[in-house]
Amino acid sequence: MRFVIVAGTPSSGKTSVMLHTIRHLLKDGRSVAACKIDCLRTSDDARYRRLNIPVAVGLSDYICPDHFYVANLEEIERWAQARQADILVLETAGLCHRCAPAVYGCLSVCVIDNLIGMETPQKVGPMLSTADIVVVTKGDIVSQAEREVFRYKVETVNPRARILDFNGLTGQGSIRLKNEILKSRPLETITGKELKYPMPAAVCSYCAGETIVGRTYQMGNVKKVDFGGLEQC
Amino acid sequence: MLKKITITGGLDKDGHPERVQRLDIGAGEVVGVVGPTGSGKTQLISDIEQYADGETLTGRSILIDGQTLQQSVEVRNLRHLVAQVSQNMNFVIDMTIEEFLIMHTQVRSIGSPRQIIREVLSMCNELSGEPVSLTDNLTRLSGGQSRALMVADVAMISQAPIVLIDEIENAGIDRLQALEILKGKGKVVLLVSHDPTLILMARQRVVMKNGGMDKLYQTTATEQKILADLLRVEKYLSRLRDHLRNGNTIDPKDGKEEWCYGQNTGTLSVKHQ
Ligand SMILES: Nc1nc2c(ncn2[C@@H]2O[C@H](COP(=O)(O)OP(=O)(O)O)[C@@H](O)[C@H]2O)c(=O)[nH]1
Ligand SMILES: [Mg+2]
Numbered sequence: 001m002r003f004v005i006v007a008g009t010p011s012s013g014k015t016s017v018m019l020h021t022i023r024h025l026l027k028d029g030r031s032v033a034a035c036k037i038d039c040l041r042t043s044d045d046a047r048y049r050r051l052n053i054p055v056a057v058g059l060s061d062y063i064c065p066d067h068f069y070v071a072n073l074e075e076i077e078r079w080a081q082a083r084q085a086d087i088l089v090l091e092t093a094g095l096c097h098r099c100a101p102a103v104y105g106c107l108s109v110c111v112i113d114n115l116i117g118m119e120t121p122q123k124v125g126p127m128l129s130t131a132d133i134v135v136v137t138k139g140d141i142v143s144q145a146e147r148e149v150f151r152y153k154v155e156t157v158n159p160r161a162r163i164l165d166f167n168g169l170t171g172q173g174s175i176r177l178k179n180e181i182l183k184s185r186p187l188e189t190i191t192g193k194e195l196k197y198p199m200p201a202a203v204c205s206y207c208a209g210e211t212i213v214g215r216t217y218q219m220g221n222v223k224k225v226d227f228g229g230l231e232q233c
Numbered sequence: 234m235l236k237k238i239t240i241t242g243g244l245d246k247d248g249h250p251e252r253v254q255r256l257d258i259g260a261g262e263v264v265g266v267v268g269p270t271g272s273g274k275t276q277l278i279s280d281i282e283q284y285a286d287g288e289t290l291t292g293r294s295i296l297i298d299g300q301t302l303q304q305s306v307e308v309r310n311l312r313h314l315v316a317q318v319s320q321n322m323n324f325v326i327d328m329t330i331e332e333f334l335i336m337h338t339q340v341r342s343i344g345s346p347r348q349i350i351r352e353v354l355s356m357c358n359e360l361s362g363e364p365v366s367l368t369d370n371l372t373r374l375s376g377g378q379s380r381a382l383m384v385a386d387v388a389m390i391s392q393a394p395i396v397l398i399d400e401i402e403n404a405g406i407d408r409l410q411a412l413e414i415l416k417g418k419g420k421v422v423l424l425v426s427h428d429p430t431l432i433l434m435a436r437q438r439v440v441m442k443n444g445g446m447d448k449l450y451q452t453t454a455t456e457q458k459i460l461a462d463l464l465r466v467e468k469y470l471s472r473l474r475d476h477l478r479n480g481n482t483i484d485p486k487d488g489k490e491e492w493c494y495g496q497n498t499g500t501l502s503v504k505h506q
Pocket of ligand 2: 016044
């Protein structure tokens with residue numbers, strides 16, 4: 001089974017891009033399953049269901065959605081295999097720019113849009129730099145010049161990735177993304193595979209449900225801002 | 234530099250071969266694309282942008298200098314094959330024109346950008362008639378100024394050999410001049426439009442129907458005469474617009490100017506008393 005991990009900034013067009021692409025995969029006779037990881041709620045599952053494919057949703061609730069994501073990869077794989085999927089599309093929450101969901105052996109797709117600003121590719125960091133394919137959307141509403149500069153900025157952050165222009169409204173670009181997916185090597189199993197970029201540690205009292213602000217309420221792995229040695233008490 | 238693109242082998246919505254089975258467009262040529270909404274204009278453009286090789290809905294193949302995507306390494310390495318200018322596009326970054334143009338020339342590895350940037354600016358101002366300066370912020374430009382800057386940038390800085398102009402009828406720029414500039418830079422220009430002046434500015438036009446290229450016309454001698462008239466009407470309207478916008482009236486009693494329209498000859502004139 002091919003394991004496709006889709007990350008990207010909020011509202012960049014992840015679901016729109018994958019819907020168009022899955023449609024082409026289905027037309028080619030492939031069987032596709034889709035899973036969406038989110039925090040509190042999502043309506044993406046309804047959009048995937050319209051394609052009449054198996055759809056699962058994982059809500060991380062009180063847990064960091066990226067940690068939740070890694071902790072569930074095996075289960076999601078098994079779920080998709082049980083549904084005889086050739087291709088599993090896993091859309092991540094896409095909230096925290098510190099994390100990158102890419103796993104060696106999977107095809108990682110990062111979706112970003114032309115509106116997020118010229119400096120944002122730098123800020124998005126590992127999510128972008130570890131992607132195998134970068135999909136750039138919303139080129140239909142900015143100038144050609146901005147598209148060209150933006151693409152250059154993306155290349156600077158990730159020179160190895162294939163960069164695809166994509167119109168999430170019309171689906172232009174979906175055949176190319178479909179071909180990239182089909183070109184990727186199927187994965188035997190995700191068990192034992194490695195994250196391309198480690199996740200941040202987060203084991204403190206707030207992880208365990210603490211809600212009160214203040215030093216005496218804090219335990220565990222707590223990091224403080226360094227103000228240059230002047231303001232410490 | 235690209236010499237021509239060829240569109241070939243497509244099917245219409247019913248799966249029948251489209252009537253125009255091969256369309257060649259050379260560098261420096263403008264082809265109009267006309268037809269009602271839903272007739273297949275957008276898909277045609279999309280095929281070109283994707284460098285289709287038989288896999289899109291229409292089954293069309295696009296050849297660049299006779300080569301397909303698979304054969305042409307050079308074109309595959311071009312980051313942008315098609316540059317677009319359309320009414321829906323706006324500059325979204327918060328920067329001055331100069332800062333941005335410098336950034337764009339750097340991206341294109343243009344060594345000494347000053348000269349080019351000056352040319353882009355003067356071209357932009359020639360096209361829009363509402364001059365901008367290098368220190369103006371991109372996001373504050375009017376629709377006409379934005380489109381004019383986009384055309385000038387596509388002509389001078391962008392590397393894309395194919396330019397697609399999508400419905401810029403009301404963009405408030407000198408469209409004839411814009412086309413001349415792009416042609417002069419050896420671009421292949423496709424012009425999607427519902428506007429008669431723009432449609433007739435293209436020497437050839439392809440008529441879309443039911444998803445396919447249905448007819449290919451060259452502009453006739455009569456159409457060219459009509460175009461000349463339309464351009465005169467446009468010039469008249471634009472002068473009239475400026476006249477009124479600048480706070481003037483049109484009243485013969487003022488004894489200043491009289492605007493008339495020559496009904497029989499189709500010519501326009503401004504008479505000074
Ligand atoms: N203009 C334009 N809008 C787009 C494009 N791609 C997506 N959108 C819109 O952006 C919004 C967010 O898209 P969605 O797929 O839900 O993004 P996600 O949150 O990343 O999954 C929706 O309103 C889409 O219609 C695009 O290429 N151009
Ligand atoms: Mg989504």
